Amino acid sequence: MPSRSSGPVPGLDLDRFSAWYERQCPGDLGPDLTGQVVSGGKSNLTYAVSDGTTTRIVRRPPLGHVQATAHDMAREFTVISALAGTTVPVPRTFALCRDDTVLGAPFYVMERVRGTAYRRREQMEPLGPERTRRVALEMIGVLAGLHAVVPADVGLAGFGRPAGFLARQVRRWGRQLDGSRTRDLPDADTLLRRLQAGVSARAPGHDEAAIVHGDYRLDNLLVHDDRVAAVIDWEMATLGDPLTDLALLLVYDRLSGISRGASDATASLAPGYPGAEEQLEHYELAGGRRLGDLELHLGLAHLKLAVILEGIHYRHLQGETVGTGFDNVGDSVEPLLAAGLAATRSLGKRTTGLRH
Template sequence: MNAVGLNEDAVSGWIAELGVGATTPLTFERIGNGQSNLTYAVTDAGGARWVLRRPPLGTLLASAHDIVREHRILSSLQGTAVPVPKIIGITEDPAVTDAPLVLMSYVDGVVIDGVPVAQKLTVEQRRNVGLALPKALATIHGVDLEETGLEDLASRKPFAERQLKRWSAQWEKSKTRDIPDVERLADILHRNIPEQTEVTLVHGDFHLNNIITDPARGQVLAVVDWELCTLGDPLADLGALLAYWPEAGDKVAGPFMASTLEGFPTRDELVDAYVAATGRDVSAVGYWHVLALWKLSIIAEGVLRRILDDPRNRAEHGGPTSTLIDGVVARAVETAEKLGLH
């Protein structure tokens, strides 16, 4: 049976012509919890493995899930300090696929995409992996934009304004109901924009689910899912990492529960590790934490809308619920109130 979203015979023919030594027949298996771009493990007759990415199925919002752009970013990062998979090929040939496909190397490591995976690690391994994340983030923010040819990847206009405009528009297009606190948070974020002092590469979706790790060595082997990558304020990525990093004492944990287990560093410890790696002033990180929670609720609502529109987009472990999204919004409100943002 063909994997959903792939013409396996045509794709096998394309991969065979790339010169990577793939031995037919090839098998394709949907992997990961990704709710946007779809990811497949490709295995050949000899057991060699690769990873294939394509956009989601059904009607897409303009500019969303741009696989071709992701290919450009990953290609530009080959040979830098940023840990990324090796890019092998891209095709938009209509004889092969109805949407762009990107083939990349398979990185053999652990994705801590849920509590069951995290429970298999020792307390020390959890701590070491957790503290490796801010160091990996530092490599992204240290990329030389001119040297990598990424200086024109996105606008250099003030990043917070761009994010608020983009995600407010996304909310209007993808919401399944009215949530007054989403609009109220947008107003609060508009009123409290911090001064931006630099422009760096920003991953845009940096959290445990998008990191391939080697827990035994406490190392990040690869950062994946670059579809939201842009140019902007580096603290946006740090704030996002905090938004996706619930602690055991949080009233509303949200969808990413692994970091609540013993051993994983606290949010404050993540910030300290980032400062140690970069020397940056992080006094505005609380603002970006709130913005990231607000944005997370909008992304989750968009995923819910896509699943309602086309159930084939549902990942193996289901998808976000209205209750979960309401919980993320509540956490954003609570975080803003603690910071005195109003």
């Protein structure tokens, strides 16, 4: 019986998917499938595919313009599978497809985890201040737990190259920006030069080999009963400096203010949500790691997020985004770059740029 959907599902051919998945996991899903885009993603595409009884989640790269080093489905599948059984909550994985002829791009299948991806203040306010604080500190504790996992213990010893990680990150995001520029962004060039100088000035021997999520934030977590039920969206995971995750999370928390309301990421404005100081202290306590100078990491975080949003803006201009909510994405790019310059004004001094 052919697969069905209530209408065309961009990027998901249910007939082809059904035939392939039955060969991989016989009997897991019935032949009569429906599919829909799961809302909330502005990067990789996430679908819920169901036979009416069982639902699985399918992840694939975005349509159209895709950077060569981004949206690596095999990478995402590998790290989620490796973390199963650790203290880091992740979905169960079922199958990976590297064959572009099935859906037009690699993809993988995982379980659907019950939980809420909190992004907006109005989502969190019904929890009340006490529960809101609990959820946010749970998020920090899970991050510290991820960074405490020894890569070799879970088969990820060769998952990345920690040596020279920050220097490669600066180069990578510079290249990513060059591949997605839609306009002149002089602050990006200034910030890149400042980060390059900051990396060059670092003393050798500071490279850590922790598992880095690469895009850790509240709405990349599924929360159930005030606990993190699953960490999702691992497309940028690697081995490297764990403080890049922490810095990016702090910048995400400030994004709505930085972008002057252009971003709907307002969860950190909910009453009870802990500030940067409390989050940093909780991370230190949960992971047993003393934090040093985060200014370089914060500058990189601003650049990275600006480049990600510029890439989404590029795809939207090309008509290659799926769903709604993309019209104002590009409005946050220049304010983020300006904030990155402000955060790195005294690069090299011991300051977090956020502890106040």
